[in-house]
Amino acid sequence: MTRDEKETASILHRLRSSAAACPRTLAFMEVCGTHTMSAFRCGLASVLPKNVRLISGPGCPVCVTAQGEIDRMIELARRPEVTLCTYGDMVRVPGRRGSLEAARREGARVQIVYSSLDAVARARAEPARRVVFAAVGFETTAPATAAALLAARRLDLANFTVLASHKRIIPAMRALLQGAPRSGLGLDGFLCPGHVSVIIGQQAYEPLVREFNVACVIGGFEPVQILRALADLVDLARDHRAALINQYPEAVTPEGNQAARKLLDTVFQAGPARWRGLGEIAQSGMIIRESFARFDARRVFQLSEQAEREPASCLCGKVISGLALPPDCKLFGRGCTPISPIGPCMVSSEGTCAAWFKYGPRDAGGAPERHTLQEASA
């Protein structure tokens, strides 16, 4: 047995014996697309005891970006004077009419960047064009956008703007907990996102733990790290304790990355944001401050807020709220597939429906098995 296998075995042993001491089904939620993918890839569900469920929450920033935002990105990209720069993750996400990829095929200038600073460099290299950086992501990714805005100001770039759709995870977790009595979501704790926590710090979860009496354990992304965090969550549930535990201390400190937080505060202020599937959540958005208004694409291009309409009969809102499994949805695997996604959870490869589609069980026809949450909890 390797060291890893020994450690995995001992954690699993702890997790199983703690779970056996719990008379009911325990439900934990992760709120990070990378946790979703890692858990599916290592076959996590097959090693967990029957009464332990890990639900995927609103943790994929591409998936929760509202359809109107995608439409605005595409609209900007289609302007002849605009070069739209964005992360590779965004190019296939469907808006109401096509995706950035489709717009590019029709002549729009869409550039995939690895770093926000690549977009700044492009603006400097092409002074005759108006470069827009379409930025999505949680607190992990937002500091990079803030750095790009600072660089633009320092360089006094007249042709660079940012269309920011950054989101804050804690207000979304809070909204789920506040809605729980009505929605019927029964959560025994959160597996908190490791890399968001690198920025916001362990302490950021303390108010949630206090106010809602909910357990929060910060976990890394290797399978054994996820198991370690889950074992802690099961222990806490067994002991009826709500505590905050940092099981990713290699990377996460109590106060987070101070330089990054300061930078975020310089550039953004908290404000309402619309989440695909969840609607508007107060304080969950990062709005570009007045002092950076000339780099804010929303202001510069006078983009209008449009009424949002979620695709009919799509259950993504319920899926990312932990109230349904992908196969509960009539569209899953039928109208809605990774190549022609309808709902947000299918649009990114790390979305819950996409991960389920790729790694989940199959039925006799080769289509994703239609195994529902009701059956799973029965």
Place this chain on the structure above:
Amino acid sequence: MCLAIPAKLIELKGDQGVVDLHSTRLPVNTLLIPEAKIGDWLLVHAGFAIQRIDSRAAAQTWAALRDLAEAAEESPPAGAKDRPDAAPRVTGETP
């Protein structure tokens, strides 16, 4: 979305640097880790270093680094395989 990889800083000029892992090299910006210096292990996300990490912790935590650690530990120093002093921190407990 929050993919981040550990890598070692091998070049640094101002806040522009280069990180290396297993001979894969990529540019990195260290604005968010002002104290970064050459030789540090950094957690890199979308071109930015977001955290400095202990090299031993890195080797223990990330599978991609385990082979490096094992190669470097042909004659392992005592206790080198133990988990580094990174015990979980518990706070915010409510009864």
Place this chain on the structure above:
Amino acid sequence: MTPPISHVNNAAAPLPAHFERIALAHGGGGQLTDALIAQAMLPRLNNPILAERLDAGLLERNGESLALTIDSYVVQPLFFPGGDIGRLAVSGTVNDLAVCGAEPLGLALSIILAEGLERKVLERVLDSIAATAREAGVQVITGDTKVVGRGHADGMYLTTAGIGCVPGSRNLHPRQVAPGDVLIINGNIGEHGLAVMLERDMPEVKSVLCSDAAPLNGMIGDVLREVPGIKFMRDPTRGGLAGAAADLAAQCGRHVVLQESHIPIRPEARHAADMLGLDPLDVANEGKVLLVVRPEEAEIALAALRSHSQGRGACVIGHVDAASDGICELHTTIGGRRIVQKPYGEQLPRIC
């Protein structure tokens, strides 16, 4: 949470993916390509040989068996670490013949050039085609050239066809596969796809990864001489090891098990895949072969593979189970189990 692995009877049927227009992913060699073939091609062109859906079609004539295969190459960029479109074309065609047990007799080469392509680019590719053909011991015996207007093609496309003869004693077919058989691969996976993707999408990243593109007919010929009873072979190109193993399970109707901890992958490749957000199992290889052999012949096959430079990393990575569900399953390093599916379409890096 995920329910346990389901037990089903037949996972061979392609997904019901209805389409009105061709998407890029229809050419990705994944489930969508299967759907395209099943819905558009087979209903019109089907015949017993095509229906086998092997890497090459086998024609029986006067007790002799001839293998015919054809592939098109549209890779961008044309040149990448470890290879180029020319080396890829010759290797891919030779390997498709070799995994069917055929010894290549000759190649046909069709070139589509875009107006404006530099002569030296064409000549560099042709030099590579010639060198790779020499390496494989096969000649280009006929060809065709067309030029399309600027903007109608991306530099250069190649199509190569190959013909080979299958010695009468060889019978490689998924139906030979039986419970207990073991799966062998000749070395590290994922390097071709990662090298090309890094070169194309992330030029700012410097990597040591090189494409493994190589003609494998020499090595495969030697293994077949040492172990004439090899059951089946497949080259895990587009769709990666996941695609090849899932296809194997579907075609032989058995339960195929892969052991994650046994699958060879260089740390450099694992790291690059992590960085791009890809599953290394899904990433293309161009110098790898997946072999299915009887367990008692595994050691001989491994020794024969390891005596070749392209097979030094050969190892057993899984086995065939008795269940007849046509599913491929991965036993993960934490003792978990999950389905291995053919990738849906083409691979895109996740960056952020």
